[in-house]
Amino acid sequence: MTNDSRLPSLHSHLAWWGLRQFTSDEAYFQWQRETLSSEDLTTLHRQVEQKRRGSAADEIAFYDATAHPNILPVLYSQRYDYYLAIGLRVADRIGGARSVLDVGCGVGILTTFYAKQHPDKTFVGIDRSPVSIERARERAQALGLTNVLFDCLDLDHTASNSSYDLILATHALVQTEQDPGIPSRSWTTFERGSEGHQQADFEGRTGIGARLDCLSMQLSINGRMILFEKTRQLARRVPLQRAVAARGFDLIEQPELIRYRLVEEVADDGPLYLLGRGISHPLHWDETPEPDEGCSFDPTKLESGSADPDAPLYENHWSSAQIVWEQLREKKVLHETTRQEPDGRQLHVELGQASEGIYLYCANTLDQRQLVLVEPASRVMLELYYREIASGEH
Ligand SMILES: C[S@@+](CC[C@H](N)C(=O)[O-])C[C@H]1O[C@@H](n2cnc3c(N)ncnc32)[C@H](O)[C@@H]1O
Incomplete structure (x- = not known):
């Protein structure tokens, strides 16, 4: 099955989760007001504010709140087009993997889609939000899925000796969206220096280094990883790529920049990386700015x-x-x-x-x-x- 043939199944899967696709903010917010009580809305706004403070506890509280059955469909409908963009690309790349780990799986909207699409493979979804995991288990059972398990685990504090053929990390490893990344050597160049301390600082403050170490240990010898984070800006893309490359990962295919809508807002996100270790003809890591829409100069x-x-x-x-x-x-x-x-x-x-x-x-x-x-x-x-x-x- 390919991208196009999976699309109707993904739409019906999202509808089963209660999600709706909106193209207008006005219609979306009207539905939000009709569906959620004023207490729900107040709680949600408070959690969003708290999440901005960036502590793990605040973030867990936010994801716990969003997994509440009333709030889930409304909040996650904003990500409808994200699910279409990522769900189809990932489902198409699961390939020959027999065991798949979806790290930071949230309430399991995508994990259950992959499990439905690939009944011959086993899936494990882990997340540190207990309410998200409770919801994921309940929904997987309601879908009658027997090839998926969900576990409440914090990747930062759990050592695991499991081994997977494929690890999926989509919007899961770099939570520090405000992190400026690594600046270029000077204003005249886009090149990043090779001083180790800047890279180590980035990996430490975003937590990406320890998370990649933990995932590397759980990947089988010929295993692959699909990585998709909010790291499109060069200042964040370069250190992410260097962190991945330093752990022995190679590029299997050209990273893909992805654009989708969050209702009316356009999100430029990614890239989506397909990675493996010991690849015979790996692609080259590109550290240059993405091609832009600048006006040609004559x-x-x-x-x-x-x-x-x-x-x-x-x-x-x-x-x-x-x-x-x-x-x-x-x-x-x-x-x-x-x-x-x-x-x-x-x-x-x-x-x-x-x-x-x-x-x-x-x-x-x-x-x-x-x-x-x-x-x-x-x-x-x-x-x-x-x-x-x-x-x-x-
Ligand atoms: C933006 S959601 C993404 C959910 C899903 N992967 C997707 O693509 O829709 C990020 C999820 O990562 C989880 N997460 C963040 N850090 C984590 C960690 N250290 N261990 C486990 N889960 C984590 C959060 O609890 C949250 O559910």
Whole structure:
């Protein structure tokens, strides 16, 4: 069975769990208000706030609350398109594995889907939220699944001597969504340094190092791992990849960047990695920025003569702005500032003159780039922006 043929089964599986697919926030929130009591909503909002504090206890309390039978369908419906995107890709890659561990399985929405799709394989779902595991067991029983077990375990505090052919970790290993990752060597490059302490700090504060060590021990010799975390930004993607590679994992297929909707919001997530050990022809780990949607630059086709005199000749907010800035001809810097931001990133702002026009270039060590090019007559406007950004008021 392939992706397309599994889609109807996944829709009916999600419907069985009480989930609904929404494309409008208005319709979703109306359903939320109709379905949940004001006490449920207050509890949920309080738990969301507490989860932001980032302690393990707060996070467990949050996932416990979301596993409550009233709250579960409403809250997890926001992730409907996530389940479609991940569920189908993972189900298609289970391949020849006989035993599968789904780590951080939550209430088991996806684990039970995989178990239904692959009745000849055994699945184990583990999670540290006891209410999520209670719900997962109850639902697996209601589905009549005999090839799936759920266990309440904290990966950070449990040594296991089980062995699996495939480990699934989807939105499970890197919970620190606010972590800035590792900055680049300087604002002029996207390259990360190779100093071990930065990597060790990242692995320690996010917990990814210890979790990968624990999972590595549970993987059979030719076992594979599917990993999907919120690590799309280069500053987080590079240390995640280095952490994985340092534990002997190779890339089996090209990592896939995934876009899905959280009702109306678009989530750019991933990448989704398929990993193995001792792979004969592993793919190369890519540490460069992802291809972007930056506007192509042709100096002969700049947007002059627009009705708006302040409209820029050219604007690029993507990583490719760096290449364009490097290519500007007869560049003369008028003002420049490089400073350290309170969060540790280094920021460079530059106002300059080139054959193509007056430009403002901003670059920082967390991979953000911005280039704006204007006619000489609009120089004052860029000077104003420059002063605002350079003084930290922007
Ligand atoms: C965002 S949910 C993802 C659920 C599921 N994997 C999915 O893709 O929908 C993250 C889950 O990971 C669990 N989790 C986080 N850290 C864990 C740990 N150290 N041990 C076990 N479970 C953990 C949380 O309790 C939560 O249920």
